[in-house]
Amino acid sequence: MSELAALRSEIRAFIHEELAQQRFTAHCDSWLTSFDPDFSARLGERGLIGLMIPIQFGGRGLGVAERLVVSEELLAAGAPVAAHWFAERQFAPSIVRHGTPSQQAEWLPRVTRGKAWIAIGLSEADAGSDLAAIRTRAEQVDGGWAITGAKLWSSGAHTAHAIVVLARTGAQRHEGLTQFIVRLPNAGVQIRPIPLISGEHHFNEVAFDHAFIPDSDVLGPIGNGWTQAMQELAFERAGPERYLSTLPLLQELLSGLGPDAESASELGRCIAEITSFRAINQRVVEHLATGQTSAIDIPMLKSLGTSFEQRTVQIALDLVADSSRTAPPITAAQGLLREAQFQSPGFSIRGGTNEVLRGIISKGLTR
């Protein structure tokens, strides 16, 4: 058995064990909405978080292909990974790359144990797609920095141990930006919920009023924040969460419907497309690791994948409508369908709207 196959068996065995003990039920978009610190801790105990983190910091020191195997298996199962997801996906790579030795020693082992929950502080009220327009600023004070401003749409900030904030430390549009690790709670930070259309609470507004950050919590060089944030976005956009958000719904529907000629074509098309997204994803992450990625590959994958996810919601609505004419309603699938439909507008918004991505793609093509 190849190492990748062995790793796939390992993560599947863990998931089966969790399911057998009824420790979780599958959810759509679980990396954003399914928060379960105990699950994250158990996953960490098995050494299945932060596979790319160097061994001396508690990781396995493996490559992107191995990380992709574990990520896609967790997402396909709809496992509750939201607690540690951002920390593992973008915070840890950034700490490995830009962190000080003491930041690495503090945070990386914590990430691998599933005990670091990190929120992302990028968007603001007047800086969404135009991210470089951010106005939250950090001023140098005795022993550190004071941050003032407000971040919007920070998923999980209300449970996070820290939020990574991109703030203005100079006037230049890109070079005047720096990243800070803001530990929570902080006397200068207020977190207010922004309920979603489903009524659920994942989003927050995070307000900073002269919040003090010691020098030791500056992430990377002053003025390097934009570069770092873009690197993190590449990790964020290049993952299977861009085409597997609704897989638990499709899986549930199929097991409920049984062989049916009418829905076979739609299902076959879904299988064909997911297969192709995986093929792109495998190649993209290989290139991401070796620095060969073209600027447009990742935006293309995300744009294709999120359009697919949104289409699957319509497919599911059709399948459920068809089946309810002939059979009792499929209740488990209907729950998954509700959450998928509530989340679906966000698929093509978060991490860069498809319109912004297509702008990046066409610029890359015509350059």
Added chain:
Amino acid sequence: MSTLDWSQTPERLALAATLLAMCDGSDERLIRALDDAGIPWIGIPEADAGSGGDDGDLAAALRLLAGQARSSSLAETGFIGGWALRQCGHAEPDSHLAPAFDIGTDATAIERDGAWFISGHASNVPGVAHASLVLIPVLISERWQLAAIPIDQAEIVAHANLAGESRAELHFSNAKAAFLLPIASDLGWIDLHARLGLARAIQISGALLAVRDMTVQYARTREQFGKPIAELQAVAHLLAAIAEQALLAEAAVATAINSPTSWNCAIAKSVASRAARSASAAAHQVHGAMGMSLEYPLGSLTTRLWSWAEEGGRPEAWEHWIGQRFMQQDRPNLWESIVNAMEGADR
């Protein structure tokens, strides 16, 4: 400009340069040059008088010629027909082949005095214009066999697809087969059909790259409202959509070449065909009236894309086949099926 690069090796780059040089003259000259260089017999070991190399090399050649909008019988003689003969244990470089593997083919065989006689018809058969043998699958005692019939034994109604490529309706009435071979026991008609589909998918992926580049180039240079139309956001998004579809088709095709099960061939054909439809529409929209002109090269690519999308199984047909095969499993698991199939398990 750069995109994912699935298959470049020094050997392939050299092959590409050789092929490009052949594209100078007429289709007839191209076909002769391909023959002289032994390109149709890539995949047959040199020890068996073939040209060595593998499926991936042949696919790279097909992609390149498709991008040049050139017609040859490379797909028919090499990738489809030659492959089918190898599945019967027949690995000799042969004359040009016309594989009758599309839908609408129905033939029976009877044996008389040690020879086989074929009756029936075959629809939309490619390569007939240059072939000396037609390959047609026949079911004998519940086992698929491949009959090779000299082309002069067939009644031929020749036509052409939208791009002017040779296609024909063939009728056989007790046509004497040159030979008849049992196909590998785990293969049947659908696998031959899938091979035809994969060939067209590969050609689509090559043509899509050319359509993408041609359309980007046009949008960069064509000015309206005082600027290149590529700077208009609505046009820019069409360019992005074309590039996305080209990438998707390429990924599906690469998966099938790496692991050529009929399941993966079906996926490649369905994804590539849908990409062909949407990208050709977007490319014409960007080009405006210019793309409709015979003189402008876009049409020679999009007419191929339209035809190839329908040949070797329409996307709707393959999607239905994939879906049904999936649901016929004991306990269908969507994710595990996808992972296993990509790793080369039958599905």
